[in-house]
Amino acid sequence: MSYEEARKRYAALGIDTDAAMETLKAVPVSLHCWQGDDVRGFDTDPSKPLTGGIQTTGNYPGRARNAGELMADLDKVMSLIPGTPKMNLHASYAIFEKGEWADRDQLKPEHFSKWIEFCKDRGLGCDFNPTFFSHPKCDPLTLSSPNEETRRFWIEHGKASIRISSALAKELGQPCVMNIWTGDGFKDIPADRMGPRVRYRESIDEILSEPYDFSQVKPCVESKVFGIGVEAYTVGSAEFALSYAAMNMGKCIPLMDNGHYHPTEVVSDKIPALLAFFPEIALHVTRPIRWDSDHVVLFDDETREIAREIVRCGGLNGRVHIALDYFDASINRIAAWTTGFRNTQKALLYALLQPNDELKALQDKGQFTRLMVLQEELKTLPFGEIFDEYCRRCGKPADGEWLPQVEEYEKNVLEARK
Numbered sequence: 101m102s103y104e105e106a107r108k109r110y111a112a113l114g115i116d117t118d119a120a121m122e123t124l125k126a127v128p129v130s131l132h133c134w135q136g137d138d139v140r141g142f143d144t145d146p147s148k149p150l151t152g153g154i155q156t157t158g159n160y161p162g163r164a165r166n167a168g169e170l171m172a173d174l175d176k177v178m179s180l181i182p183g184t185p186k187m188n189l190h191a192s193y194a195i196f197e198k199g200e201w202a203d204r205d206q207l208k209p210e211h212f213s214k215w216i217e218f219c220k221d222r223g224l225g226c227d228f229n230p231t232f233f234s235h236p237k238c239d240p241l242t243l244s245s246p247n248e249e250t251r252r253f254w255i256e257h258g259k260a261s262i263r264i265s266s267a268l269a270k271e272l273g274q275p276c277v278m279n280i281w282t283g284d285g286f287k288d289i290p291a292d293r294m295g296p297r298v299r300y301r302e303s304i305d306e307i308l309s310e311p312y313d314f315s316q317v318k319p320c321v322e323s324k325v326f327g328i329g330v331e332a333y334t335v336g337s338a339e340f341a342l343s344y345a346a347m348n349m350g351k352c353i354p355l356m357d358n359g360h361y362h363p364t365e366v367v368s369d370k371i372p373a374l375l376a377f378f379p380e381i382a383l384h385v386t387r388p389i390r391w392d393s394d395h396v397v398l399f400d401d402e403t404r405e406i407a408r409e410i411v412r413c414g415g416l417n418g419r420v421h422i423a424l425d426y427f428d429a430s431i432n433r434i435a436a437w438t439t440g441f442r443n444t445q446k447a448l449l450y451a452l453l454q455p456n457d458e459l460k461a462l463q464d465k466g467q468f469t470r471l472m473v474l475q476e477e478l479k480t481l482p483f484g485e486i487f488d489e490y491c492r493r494c495g496k497p498a499d500g501e502w503l504p505q506v507e508e509y510e511k512n513v514l515e516a517r518k
């Protein structure tokens with residue numbers, strides 16, 4: 101089938117495929133730098149394990165070992181994905197010139213000047229994350245530590261991150277979403293659940309006392325249910341993060357990662373619940389398997405449903421900040437990155453190709469038989485043709501065309517990284 105034939109099939113249902121592609125092209129989706137090097141970063145000893153309850157597994161060859169390799173890999177990925185990527189950096193990816201290493205509480209915008217240049221050259225915006233894990237100053241708690249010296253160090257890191265985020269927004273001319281996530285928690289039953297949470301709240305208050313323009317810097321608080329090694333208790337739980345954001349509207353927004361809930365909960369359902377109250381929310385799109393395993397995003401039911409809620413709730417007009425968050429070290433990392441980004445684009449395009457007004461009218465009129473049948477029939481429309489056409493219009497390879505390029509890159513570039 102040709103694009104023209106597919107377009108007509110959609111048009112018969114009142115769906116404008118050209119308009120959907122135009123809309124999607126302008127939506128920024130944050131591409132996380134940390135898939136390329138298994139979340140190691142450049143500022144600590146790369147042989148030390150990842151901490152904070154997150155884990156990468158697998159040792160597929162070709163991990164980026166330095167900024168040059170990571171940037172080259174990102175360029176490869178960006179040559180294979182349609183749409184508008186935005187960079188997403190962690191503080192641990194600071195780039196130090198010879199001998200000028202700085203600890204996390206001392207980080208400055210200068211330490212990201214190479215990244216700013218990278219983004220400018222490619223016309224990208226950039227999001228940012230303070231890194232509250234994989235560092236000797238995790239005791240193991242950070243912003244919720246009872247040790248005042250530890251807590252101060254991490255507050256200073258948070259404030260430094262606000263200044264860096266402001267610089268990224270200013271230099272790149274796009275708002276910077278700055279996400280606060282800590283892995284703070286306990287392996288076993290705690291004796292005091294409230295103390296750490298009160299300290300965490302006070303720490304975030306202090307971080308956000310650093311001046312910033314909320315139209316340019318969007319601090320978020322990301323919640324979590326549990327992590328490996330912190331199974332019994334997480335300081336930044338769902339209720340904590342949501343309450344913090346609700347009490348600080350206009351200064352901070354809630355961030356939901358769809359790997360961070362109990363297995364029968366779905367973020368798709370939480371999006372409209374939050375948008376009934378919050379002007380803006382942020383998402384980490386990932387794929388949990390039984391736990392927060394951060395598998396590559398697939399074109400699966402829940403990813404599609406998340407995208408449908410974003411679209412139906414008007415989230416593409418800046419109300420929903422979309423970022424990717426997965427890290428698989430067991431397969432080719434370029435293919436992992438590319439697959440997840442392309443699938444997120446697919447899910448958003450799929451969502452834009454739904455007759456949403458008609459579906460809503462059926463619901464409101466109580467015509468549930470018709471609603472079910474129509475929703476089922478929409479699933480087998482020739483969506484693949486539209487996606488391929490979207491890739492062509494973005495000047496990027498269609499499905500079936502990009503993997504050979506990754507395999508070539510693996511042979512020529514990744515295999516030499518021994």
Ligand code: RNT
Pocket residue numbers: 134139154229281322324357384392425
């Ligand atoms: C961890 C959180 C967090 C991290 C990144 C690296 O469970 O999802 O967002 O994955 O900050």
Ligand code: ZN
Pocket residue numbers: 322357384425
């Ligand atoms: Zn996340």
